[in-house]
Amino acid sequence: MANLLRRLPKSIPVVFVAFVPHNPHSMIDTHCHLTFPQLSSRLDEVLAAARADGVDRMITVGTTPNDAVNARAIAEAHDNVYFTVGVHPHYSANLDNSELPRIGEIAGHEKCVAFGEMGVDYHYDDPPRDVQHRWFNAQLEVVRYTNLKKPIIIHCRKAVDDTLAIIRGSGLPGERFVFHCMTEGPDECRKVLDLGAMISFTGIVTYKNAPEVRESAKLVPLDRVMIETDSPYLSPEPHRKVRPNEPRYVTATARFLAELYGESAGAFVERVDANAERFFHLPT
Template sequence: MIDTHCHLTFPGLFEQVDAVLARARGAGVDRMISVATTPDDAKRAAALAVDEAGVFATVGVHPHYAGEWADRDALVEAMLAVAGLKGVVAWGEMGLDYHYDEPTAEVQRQVFAWQLEVVREHGGALPVVIHNREATDDVLAMIREAGLAGERFVFHCFTGSRAELEAVLAIGAMVSFTGIVTFNSARDLAAASDVVPLERLMVETDSPYLTPEPYRKVRPNEPRYVREVARFLAKRRGMSEAEFVKVVDGNAERFFGLRG
């Protein structure tokens, strides 16, 4: 099985990464995409991808780190320096996060716009991992303004409303769910997940965060628990876990260009 979004380079996982990978593989999770939040983080993820079979990396600037970039050329250079490395399968994560006041929305939008320019001008066929929190309208508007096909994007850790989900689906994007969808407090989100076409659906852990039920109190979250997200969504759709995993793994293989 594939965990399409985790952070193997983050504290809680990186210092025990060999054990984390062993536990994941023992649970049948044989492929993991370690998503970067900065170009330096991307270098660490890419190095891990070289050393470990079944580990892949991305390169991008998370909106929380947008304030560290005031020079477009420096950002472009830093991203391109990593994008061509072995094991890098996507841009991101990038996007907007309006939950906090800093960095300001203006700064976030500027850095997101620069990254979308990189994707358009240098991106090749690599897909894009989107971080979106309380900013759906602006994220979608900026994707449209960049002239990029919606099919290239996955909205990771989706937690928005049914209306927001329908807007994301309308541009052709993929949608990925984390352990949040398994929480008793997220019943509306679980219900919304039912409307995502099966061929547009992926699952992830976003570990070391968001451990799914029934392991919600376990810290840190790990890629091995992505099976619980799959199991939960499969049950909602009346599918066997094996049948569901086959489909969502196929989606991830196709979207990220992973080996089968």
């Protein structure tokens, strides 16, 4: 760095941009996939980088019961990692019903902080809608049956009406749900807010081509906002070209949203952390 500075002409101002959250040890990535090979193959490095950037708690989200077992192993080995269990709609095609009781069983673990991710995705329409609906309904049935009072992470893409109909049909209170990775515009976002759910934003909200997601963000009351990476996917600006995404970059989305809401980064991080602690019943 010293060499670099010496080479710069004196007239050019050197500006160091650093993101320093209010409490450097409090930022939470509420949704990542540490079990995916892009991250699991270099887990120690990923966790160390997150910690160095002030992200020292994360929730690694299960996409199948087998994936949740791997997530559980990571959570058991690391104090600051929590996990969840559920079947992501894309992974429901080849599962049989014997997976359902496993979800209830794994959910009882003390570091399992939520059910999901589960839901409906019409972007790829794969597997067929009826298969996705069946798995979503069945998992909500497990949630009711286990009576664990843990929240539910919803994956919903281009399917807000059907997702809301299934949730309402379950009789579970809307406040127990978070719609993760919000990619919808204001009209659809309003429907989710009417349910009473939390809304979580990924790096997509920072993308130039996603103005409608920013419009949605402006609608969400600040006590219902959460932030996540969904890593290894969706690196936020200004790291969009970095692959894979990692929990450490949740700070970029936090900084972006703080600006959008007109709050200081420190106050905003404190706020979204409190939201996550309350919603997922994390120890504070």
